[in-house]
Amino acid sequence: MKALLLSLVLFPGMVLAAVGYRLDRSPHDPRDLVSLQSGARTYINYCVGCHSLQYMRYQGLTELGISEAQVKEYLLFTADKIGDPIRTTGLDPKLGKGWFGVPPPDLSVVARSRGADWLYTYLRTFYRDPKTVTGWNNAVFPNVAMPHALWTLQGEKRLEVIVHGNSAGHTAVEYKWSDLSKGSLSPTEYDAMVRDLVNFLVYVGEPAAERRKAIGIVVLFVLLGVLFPLTYWLKKEFWKDVK
Helix, strand or coil: CHHHHHHHHHCHHHHHHHHCCCCCCCCCCCCCHHHHHHHHHHHHHHCCCCCCEEEEEHHHHHHHCCCHHHHHHHHCCCCCCCCCEECCCCCCHHHHHHHHCCCCCCCCCHHHHHCHHHHHHHCCCEEECCCCCCCEEECCCCCCCCCCCCHHHHEEEEEEEEEEECCCCCEEEEEEEEEEEECCCCHHHHHHHHHHHHHHHHHHHCCCHHHHHHHHHHHHHHHHHHHHHHHHHHHHHHHCCCC
């Protein structure tokens, strides 16, 4: 038992991987165009240098209430035409692998594969770790290769992992966060920015999601409108001889 507790204390990364950090619920809203526009701006400013959106074209940003002229002037940095996919600003995958150990992945469907709650928590739980190559680590994704690209906005955090054990052999993990330096945004402002970024990534994963849901509701009511009279007629036919 003592050996187990000692190993958990000495290797907090193992604790994070085995126990898992509790995910916060993402407050995103795909119907909020202002939030989606803000998320697109954050992505272009801070993420597109390493991560592409190969299944999303710049033209698709006009669906968010952004005009073609605005896209060309403020967002079209990695392509010549508005119909081109959103690629990175030119990071060579081999160079990225040399820097981070793995090539930075495309994020077109990351919200569908990881989930909005995972993304929202992940982007808010980076902390300084001198043992890693980049000097950063993450509570949701232990030993992550990605450095904290938004640290100037959030600031630098310290995470202390405390493992509590009892005589029954059960363990509980406590996470203590503290500030090493302040960012340019307050905690509330940073959380709002991450919400908008996650909102945008959710939209990119399935741009037609809201339209599909609206069509589905209409189709459901149409089917009910057709099937209910038929069901009522069949009921009358089956029971017409029963007194």
